[in-house]
Amino acid sequence: MEQSQQHSQEHSQEHPISIYFWIWGLLFVLSAFSYMVDILGFESYTRWTLILLFMMAKAGLIVAIFMHMAWEKAAIVYALLLPIVFVLIFVCLMVLEANNTHLSREIFFSSPL
Amino acid sequence: MSQTASTKPTESPPKIGGIESAVKDWSSDQRAFKDIPWGKAMMWLFLLSDTFIFSIFLISYMTVRMSTKVAWPNPSEVFALEIGGTQFPLLLIAIMTFILISSSGTMAMAVKFGYNKDRKTTAILMFVTALFGLSFVGMQAFEWTKLIHEGVRPWANPFGAPQFGSIFFMITGFHGFHVSIGVIFLFIVARKVWRGDYDTGKKGFFTSRPGNYEHVEMMGLYWHFVDLVWVFIFAFFYLW
Numbered sequence: 001m002e003q004s005q006q007h008s009q010e011h012s013q014e015h016p017i018s019i020y021f022w023i024w025g026l027l028f029v030l031s032a033f034s035y036m037v038d039i040l041g042f043e044s045y046t047r048w049t050l051i052l053l054f055m056m057a058k059a060g061l062i063v064a065i066f067m068h069m070a071w072e073k074a075a076i077v078y079a080l081l082l083p084i085v086f087v088l089i090f091v092c093l094m095v096l097e098a099n100n101t102h103l104s105r106e107i108f109f110s111s112p113l
Numbered sequence: 114m115s116q117t118a119s120t121k122p123t124e125s126p127p128k129i130g131g132i133e134s135a136v137k138d139w140s141s142d143q144r145a146f147k148d149i150p151w152g153k154a155m156m157w158l159f160l161l162s163d164t165f166i167f168s169i170f171l172i173s174y175m176t177v178r179m180s181t182k183v184a185w186p187n188p189s190e191v192f193a194l195e196i197g198g199t200q201f202p203l204l205l206i207a208i209m210t211f212i213l214i215s216s217s218g219t220m221a222m223a224v225k226f227g228y229n230k231d232r233k234t235t236a237i238l239m240f241v242t243a244l245f246g247l248s249f250v251g252m253q254a255f256e257w258t259k260l261i262h263e264g265v266r267p268w269a270n271p272f273g274a275p276q277f278g279s280i281f282f283m284i285t286g287f288h289g290f291h292v293s294i295g296v297i298f299l300f301i302v303a304r305k306v307w308r309g310d311y312d313t314g315k316k317g318f319f320t321s322r323p324g325n326y327e328h329v330e331m332m333g334l335y336w337h338f339v340d341l342v343w344v345f346i347f348a349f350f351y352l353w
Contacts, residue, residue, distance in 0.1 A: 013330065014228050024218035031214060031347075035207045038189050038352055048353070055348035059341055066221045066337045068330075074130040075138035076146050076154060080161055087168040094172050098179035105182050 013068045023065045030058050156331045160338045163291075167342050170284050171349055177276040186272030188351050192256070206351050209252050210343065216245030217340040220333045227329035232306050235329060239303035242336065246296040253289045257282075284346055291339050302332045 034054040037047055064070040069077060130137075139145045146154040178185055194204040223238035260281070264271045267279040305311065306329065314323035 013224070015225065017222060017225055020218060020221045020225065023221075024214070027214045027217070028211065031207070031210050034348065034352060035203065035210075038203055051348050051352050055344055058344045062217065062337055062341050062344065066217055066340075067334055071129065073138065073146070073148060074132065074135035076149055076157060077129075078132070078135045079139075079145070080157055083161060084164070087165065087172075090168070091172055091175070094176045095179070098176045101176075101180035102182070105180065109182065 013071060015071075019065060023061050026061060027058055030054050030061075034058075150327050152327060152331055153334070156334050160334060163338065163342075167284075167287070167345070170280075170287065171345060174280045174284065174350065177280065178274070181274045181276060183274040185274050186270065186277045188353075191260070191272055192351060203351060205252060205256055206347065209249055210347055212245050212249050212252075213340050213343050216242045216249070217337050219245065220336045224330045224333040227306065227326040230312070230326065232309055232312065235326075236303045236307035239299050239306065239329070239332075243296050243299035243303065246292050246299065246336075250289055250292050250296065253285060253292075257285075281350070284350060288339070288342055288346060291342070295336050295339050298332060299336065302328055 031054075034051060037050045037054070042050060069080075138147055141147075189202040190200075192206050193200045193202045195201075196204075219238045220242045223235050223242065226234040226238060265278045265281065267282050269275045270278045305315075305317075305324065306326075308315070310317075310323075311325050311328065316323055
């Protein structure tokens, strides 16, 4: 315990407070932008692209700065980010599955659902 | 730790390194996560598993929404708030988003002041974070009540595809549960900070071990994760 306490003093996450205010402000602006996507009524691919863009920007700022991942060692960063690839593969699989289900419903059910 | 110290005695701040350093750490036949307190590494791994849970929820949402033949309800209208006769689309959800982001901001600063051993400021910032969290849960309760009054059920709703209700209650319910647990633990950790438990080395009632200010950062990781999940729910469920 003593060792780890000493250790935390040496390598703790200490950054100037201004960076948190900056990120806070940026997150506010980005959230306002994503809200504007709905208010201004963008549709279809423009809408989806903008939503994903602002979402990824917000998520990146939270993980990198607020959660201090930008300053963590590569060993843990890779251990945490690589498994997300499996989520993306799962998404692709389920897109195929959902399209298949939808197609069967279009073909076999005349009534909704 | 002693091993690390003997291999590189002069370097005090650890290098972040690239893929080579990751491979080196993982194949070192020692602990893989060097220079990271074990509690923090375990919190990160818990959050990774939680990421999978929320991913599965969002993927199931995508699957039912893509495969249904019935039109999906327009969330912009379903979650609109009427104030003085005018409809504001998604107003409550937008307010909830800003509240959660603000709570993340105060939490990030609490972590910073925690490492500065400024215990009063840390505790106050954590209490503020917890209050933001409470107001978020309160608004969510209001939203649930409103929708249930309008006839939204997990099996049916008056707006369109019946899956809308089940997905809504499951995803926002599970997220709200995470926020509630976070609020409880924020109060517990904030009280410990306020009392100075991490300065005096007072033993925790559950672990029987003294804590330290790393607990504030672990608490912060969890809280930012709750905010992070909301970013994805906001984008995929409310805006899409």
